[in-house]
Amino acid sequence: MPQHIKRLIGAFAVVIILFLLLQTILRPTSFGKIGHYRADAIQENKMKELHYAGSDKCTKCHEEMKTDKEVGFHATLQCEACHGPGLKHAMYADKFKDGKLPDSLMLHKPGSRKECVICHQLNAARVKIVFDTINNSMIKQIDPMKHNLVDKRNFAKLVCIECHNPHQP
Ligand code: HEC
Numbered sequence: 001m002p003q004h005i006k007r008l009i010g011a012f013a014v015v016i017i018l019f020l021l022l023q024t025i026l027r028p029t030s031f032g033k034i035g036h037y038r039a040d041a042i043q044e045n046k047m048k049e050l051h052y053a054g055s056d057k058c059t060k061c062h063e064e065m066k067t068d069k070e071v072g073f074h075a076t077l078q079c080e081a082c083h084g085p086g087l088k089h090a091m092y093a094d095k096f097k098d099g100k101l102p103d104s105l106m107l108h109k110p111g112s113r114k115e116c117v118i119c120h121q122l123n124a125a126r127v128k129i130v131f132d133t134i135n136n137s138m139i140k141q142i143d144p145m146k147h148n149l150v151d152k153r154n155f156a157k158l159v160c161i162e163c164h165n166p167h168q169p
């Protein structure tokens, strides 16, 4: 065998041995127990603090919003997609007899022109779909600088919820 091929094989062997050595030293102990990932990762994620309650919890106290939303275009949206994380609110809201919650437990009510267009902003780059085949899967877009911007009578800027019911737009 020529000398330079021998050297090449030697160099490869060193790299492979080094790789295997480092791999056994650096690999987390729980890796591979259940699958190609750290088994500990599941436990670590479980320990994280919860922030969201889920719509089912909300509608126990807010039945009216559920019945409104169910039949409208926003039926598939989670309450907290608009109102923000509400786990603490859902847990403690009924602890206040007069129904007056402290500010820290109040949830935000997003109805401004800026907030609705988080989802409805006109996006020129989006693919134009002629027929929406999957049940309203394409969110309708508007241009917030044009779509019913001002009240023509007094030139006041209109917020979205002046015309659209957020729970049944
Ligand atoms: C245990 C009952 C209960 C649960 C569960 C609950 N709420 Fe409430 N919610 C209340 C009460 C009580 C108020 C205060 C009513 C008021 O001030 O008029 C309130 C008020 C609100 C408000 C109005 C805040 C404001 O500024 O007027 C929003 C929005 C709201 N809840 C959303 C939610 C969402 C979203 C969830 C689910 C994460 C939820 N609620 C779960 C009882 C509950």
Ligand code: HEC
Residues within 6 Å of the ligand: 055, 058, 059, 062, 065, 066, 069, 074, 077, 078, 079, 080, 081, 082, 083, 109, 110, 111, 161, 166, 167
């Ligand atoms: C598209 C965003 C959106 C979604 C989804 C949504 N809300 Fe709202 N919600 C709003 C806005 C905006 C307001 C403020 C309405 C107003 O001031 O007229 C509001 C108001 C409320 C209020 C206060 C009502 C009042 O009379 O002050 C409650 C309670 C509430 N929402 C609960 C819910 C619950 C429960 C769900 C899920 C079933 C939900 N919302 C889903 C946007 C949303």
Ligand code: HEC
Residues within 6 Å of the ligand: 073, 074, 077, 081, 082, 110, 111, 115, 116, 117, 118, 119, 120, 136, 137, 138, 139, 140, 141, 160, 161, 164, 165, 166, 169
């Ligand atoms: C989290 C994303 C999200 C937010 C925030 C949101 N929407 Fe929607 N909206 C949707 C989806 C999804 C649909 C159903 C698909 C469709 O019809 O465009 C929808 C549908 C609608 C429609 C019916 C469009 C049609 O098909 O004729 C109107 C009107 C509307 N939304 C207004 C609003 C208003 C007003 C707000 C603010 C209070 C708002 N939306 C906030 C996701 C959102």
Ligand code: HEC
Residues within 6 Å of the ligand: 112, 113, 114, 116, 117, 120, 140, 141, 142, 144, 147, 148, 149, 158, 159, 160, 161, 162, 163, 164
């Ligand atoms: C002056 C009342 C008014 C205001 C304010 C208003 N809208 Fe509308 N919106 C309408 C009417 C009426 C329609 C149906 C006719 C049309 O498409 O213009 C509509 C249609 C829509 C549609 C469906 C468009 C489509 O392609 O079918 C969406 C989404 C929507 N509005 C979102 C919003 C958002 C987001 C805001 C706030 C930035 C807003 N609207 C403010 C009256 C209003």
